[in-house]
Amino acid sequence: MSDFSSVGFYRSTIVTAVAAVLLGALMLAPPTYASDTQNLWQSLQSGGHVVLIRHAIAPGTGDPDTFDVNDCSTQRVLSQEGHQQSDRIGTLFRDNGIQSAQVYSSQWCRCLETARGLSLGAVQEMTALNSFFQNRGMQGPQTQALREWLREAPLTQPTVLVTHQVNITALTGHYPQSGELIFLRVEESGDVVQIGTIQTR
Helix, strand or coil: CCCCHHHHHHHHHHHHHHHHCCCCCCHHCCCCCCCHHHHHHHHCCCEEEEEEEEECCCCCCCCCCCECCCCCCHHHHHHHHHHHHHHHHHHHHHHHCCCCCEEEEEHHHHHHHHHHHHHHHHHEEEECCCCCCHHHHHHHHHHHHHHHHHHHHCCCCCCCEEEEEHHHHHHHHHHHHCCCEEEEEEEECEEEEEEEECCCC
């Protein structure tokens, strides 16, 4: 085999190998949901859909041992960046034609701060959205309670649920970033189908 042929052979082999690696990476990569965000916003306004939001940026993990649900000074709360993020999320809703919504929140202060920062309407507290990060025994009962609520809720107008990473992951299998939006379709059976996400960081 000539030197020229050898170079061509090895070049072809390398190109084939690189293409195989890239194809494998694409097959393993999670789907990118945010590429067609307009459809997500339209779905939220069409009924039968809901958006979950992980609370905005609140530095730290879990809550202090002195945690008291009624005392924000004992909890992780939003940083300045977190407040700015919740404001941006509210603006994102309005920029996409949603001026108001049914807003529900965990009773944790960082979720209530996020929900109120959206400025989409009155915020209603929902215990099924409370964190079970430090009480994993509540994961099953709370997730089931949330599923039942979704099954029976009318969802005739845009509906927003502000909650925690553990709750979202238990319901959908998705691990969201702070302030991430997870759009769900609620089937007649009560099953939920994730139709897309939007990151806001």
